[in-house]
Amino acid sequence: MGITLMILIGIALFVFIKYTGFIHGNLWTKFIISMFIFTFVSFVIVSAKQGLNFWTFDGLLASLKIYIHWLIGFSGDVGSVTGRIIERVQ
Secondary structure, three states: OHHHHHHHHHHHHHHHHHHHOHHHOOHHHHHHHHHHHHHHHHHHHHHHHOOOOOOOHHHHHHHHHHHHHHHHHHHHHHHHHHHHHHHHHO
């Protein structure tokens, strides 16, 4: 399911970029759309790896809890790496 979904998203992105002139658009718009796509794809991947069904309310809540926990861990790791880089530069 995950690979099929990624292929479908890739095809949809190709069609979107090809026929909407997205490449010539505003940088802010590109950033917002890219973040939305990242959030959606990572949410689906995290939910699928945990074997959760996010089409039910309980599955959606469990998926959101896991995804938010994953994002907090990711941002903590980014902060840790950034802090170490700053310490080494000074």
